[in-house]
Amino acid sequence: MNIVRVILLLSIFLSTVVNAQWKGDIPDKWRDSDKWIHLLDKLIETKNYYSAMAASQRILMLFSELSVKEKAYLSIIKITDEGYPFDVRNLYISGDIDPKLGFNIINNYNFYKGYVNLKKGLDKWAEHYFSKVDKERFHKYLFYQAISLYEQNKLYDAIQILKKILRLDLGVEHTAFIKKTARTMARIYFELEDYQIALDIYMNFLLKTNPIKDTDWLETAWTLYHLKYYNRALGMLYNLESETFSEVIHLEKFILRALIYRALCQTELMNGLADSFMERFGYIVEGLKIGKDINSFDGINGLLSEQNQDYFKYSFLHKKLSQEEKNIKQLIDEKTLNIDYDLFSYLILTEKNFLQDSAKMFEEASKTETVKYLVVLYENLRFLKYDVVLEKFNPNTVFMEKETLNLNPEKDEKGLFYFYWPQKKGVFWSDERKYYKTWLNNECRSE
DSSP states (O other): OHHHHHHHHHHHHHHHHHHHHHHHHHOOOGGOOHHHHHHHHHHHHTHHHHHHHHHHHHHHHHOOOHHHHHHHHHHHHHHTTOOOOOOGGGGGOOOOOOOOHEEEEEEEHHHHHHHHHHHHHHHHHHHHTTTTTTTTTTTTHHHHHHHHHHHOOOOOHHHHHHHHHHHHHOGGGHHHHHHHHHHHHHHHHHHOOOOOHHHHHHHHHHGGGOOOOOOHHHHHHHHHHHHHHOOOHHHHHGGGGSSSGGGOBBBBHHHHHHHHHHTTOHHHHHHHHHHHHHHHHHHHHHHHHTTTGGGGGSTTTTBBOGGGGGHHHHHHHHHHHHHHHHHHHHHEEEETOOOOOHHHHHHHHHHHHHHHHHHHHHHHHHHHHHHHHHHHHHHHHHHHHHHHHHHHHHHHHHHHHOOOOOOOTOOTTTOOOOOOOOOTTTOOOTTTSSOOOOOOOOOOOOO
16 A cells, blocks of 8 residues: 555544544534524625635534535535635535525535545446436536546547537626636647637636636746747746735746747846746755755745645645634624624634644645655756757757847737736735836847
8 A cells, every 4th residue: 555545544534533523522502503504604795715615514514404404515515616726526425415496506416426426436326416417507517528528538529518618608606617617628729739729718718807816827828838929928927926826836937937948049047047946946955965854944835736735725725714714803803793703713723723734644745745846847947058058059940030029019919928917905016007028039040
C-alpha cells in the first residue's frame, strides 16, 4: 500500500472520528434544529457562504428530520451554484430524502446521488437516481455528459453538449456554472489547437465578467503565446502580480515568460527572469543544497501545484472562515445581524480545528513536493538562459526581415498589451490610467 493511499485512508478515518466527536459532544442547548436553521438562513442572507456551507454540513450530521435535511441541501445547492470552489458530491452520500417539489433540488439531489453511486461502482443505484433527472434540461447532467465525452477523446461531441448548456435559459444565479462551462469549452478548443476560438471565449466573456478567476489570465496567456502574440501574453501574465490574486502563486508563469523570451531571443530579460526567481525563491533552493529542513522555509504555503491540492483546500477554507468570523462579529457589533453568537462561535471553532488538523496531515508532503518543483524549475530556467542565446543563431529566424513597429493601437493592436487589475477595496493601480502599454522587439531577426 503506497503512502498516498495510507494518507487518504487515515484522512477518512480521522474525518469520521472528528464527525462522531461533533455529534457526541454537542451541548444540549444547541440540539434545537430551529436554532441551526435560523443561523443558516442568516449566513446565507449575509453571503457568508463558507460558514453557511459548514453549518449545512453540520446540520446533515446532527439532525434526521427530513425537512431539516432538505433545508440543508437547498443551502448547499445555492452555495454551489454561487461558485463554491470545491467538490461537494460526498455531502450527498448520507442523504436520505426524496424531494418532490422544485426543479432545482430534485435534479441536484438525484444527480449527485447518482454520480456518487456511479463512482462507487453501484451502477444500478446510479441508474435509479439518474432516471429521476431531467437529462435534457438539467445543466449539471449535461455537463457530466460533456466531460464523459471528453474523457473518451470525443472532443467535438463534448463541445456540442457544452453549447447546448449555454443555450439553456439559466438565470444569473448560475453565472459561476455558465463560466465553468465556457472555460471548459475554451480548454477543449485549446487542446484542438483552435487557439483563436479559445481566445475569443477568454477575451469576450471570461475576462469581461466578474469575478475574474486568476487561472483565466494564465490560460489566456498560453493561448496568446501559441498565436504568437507574445507581448499581449506577457500583459496577461502581469495581471497575476495584482494583490487581488496574492493567495496563490502560480509558478507556471515563470515557465511561460521564459518561453516567450526564448521566442523573442530576449537574453537580458531571460537573465533578469532567472535573477528575479532566485531573489524570490533562492533561499529555498540554496537552503536545500546545504541540507536545511523544509519546515524552516517560510512563504511556500501559497505555492499551488497539483501535488498539494488537499493542503490548499483545507488551509484555504480555514482562511475564509477566519475572514467570515470577523465579518459576522462586525455585523453583530453594528446590531445589523441577530444570531446566536455562541452557536456560531461553536460552529466556527470546531470547524476551524478540523480544517487545521486536516491541513497538517498534508502539509509535510505538500512542502516536499513544492520544494522539489522549485528546484526543477530553477534548473530549467538556468538552462533556458543558454537556450535563448542559441536561438539568436537559429537559421530559421536569423535571416528574417526585422519587424516594422506600429504603436498606434487603432491600427495595430497585435503589438500592444493592456492589462487591468481587479481591485480590492482600498487597493489602487500605480498608474491611475488603468492600463499599461509595452512592446518587446524580436531580437532573433537580423539588423
